[in-house]
Amino acid sequence: MVSRVIPVDPFDLVIFGGTGDLARRKILPGLFRRFCAGQMTRDSRIIGAARGDMDETAYRDMVREAIAEFGPSRSEACAVEDFLSCLGYVSVDARGDDGWCDLKSALREEEGIVRAFYFSVGPSPLKKLAERLRQHGLAHDEVRIVVEKPFGHNLASARALNEELARHFDESQIYRIDHYLGKETVQNLMAVRFGNMLFEPLWNAQYVDHIQITVAETVGVSGRGSYYDKSGAMRDMVQNHLMQLLCLIAMEPPARFDPDAVRDEKLKVIRALDPVDPDQIVRGQYTSDGAMASYREDVENAASKTESFIALKCYISNWRWANTPFYLRTGKRLSDRASEIAVVFKETPHSIFGIDSGRHRNVLSIRLQPNEGMTLGVTIKEPGPGGMRLVDVPLDMTFAEALGPDAEEAADAYERLIMDVIRGNQTLFMRGDEVEAAWAWTDPLIEGWERRGDSPKPYDAGSAGPDDAAFLINRDGRRWRRIKS
């Protein structure tokens, strides 16, 4: 099946941080894919803006290399050159006064050209950047700004940043990006929940035993050590990505699939989250496995108490989810790279097949990576004449197989979200009040372990995390699903 591509309006997209790692690995190769797909047209422009001096030719060379390394496996050389002809570069200091006039003259004033600024520069220049855009007359009322994570370090800083952005831009112009929301499967989760009669009647405390959300990474933190050590897994992953996934799983059906209807429902979930007791949180830190460095070596801080792993159990206090545990875990240097949401349903109230038939539960597994897709585990009779023995089998729907190779090629989250920015659709972006509510829930948990001086539990690099994380769920008579690539 080939997906229908509708071109977006022509745009001028300025990428502040256009020479950075994110721009080279994700944003520019993603835009190139949209160009090849015909969604970004030739009358659009991308302007890299960063601190370093560089001319247009050097910038295009840099992007050519980035596409070769991170772009689609089959890139036609002429398509690359056509794409590069849409690119420009301006040296701008986001905090200072240099380069702004050049940037202004690089932008088109014609009507019908969408103007967007992607803030991919790290947290410290954000405030100045917003200010400068207004000051130099670049930010008219129709422009959009895209703000990368981290959005604040705690509630106070997130609130201050929201206030600062609000001085220059209306909330309808601000796109706080969480690339997890751009994943095909995450959007499909909403399609499955609200586009079928099958699931929603069962999607509550009466039928769901518990929910697990796992984001497991094999990489460590080397290269990002100084940032990560001040952040940790709670701030870097739970407050944003896992929280967003939790919201989409737990929210009530919005009245419409529109930005405020969806975000209102997500906000209600965050606000209904109970505080978490310290004994329901396990923090871990990876140790060296001989071949690879330990966390403390990676961040060059021999006394670090920052967690590279966290598992916790939380509850949502509302009618739908009362007393249903949500188990969340995420970590670095784990055995496999795998992200999954698993909705584990209750057992049938009575087994007509007797105790020998075993215990069976339907599990809806929503895999975010690798092999995005969904699997519904159902119980059937084991084939053959051996009597009535039951067996669990997966009803598998891996999107790449079901929808053909185009689905896989189109699957990157960043490019999808950038196209949404150009279309002016904020549904998959976090609203300011959502971000603040998420910090309001995580801040007391972080303050709690900092006040107590808790140290994270060591775990072997390449393992499934600290043993205590297994105990967290096992003591409830449940177990984590296996982390499997």
Ligand code: NAD
């Ligand atoms: P990076 O350090 O590789 O690049 C930073 C870019 O910002 C460079 O182009 C630099 O020239 C520019 N810059 C910095 N200060 C500037 C200033 N004052 N004026 C003009 N330009 C300035 O960082 P990165 O990894 O590309 O990350 C960019 C943002 O994206 C960060 O907020 C980061 O948290 C976020 N992010 C990155 C990743 C990733 O995989 N790299 C993933 C998620 C989010």
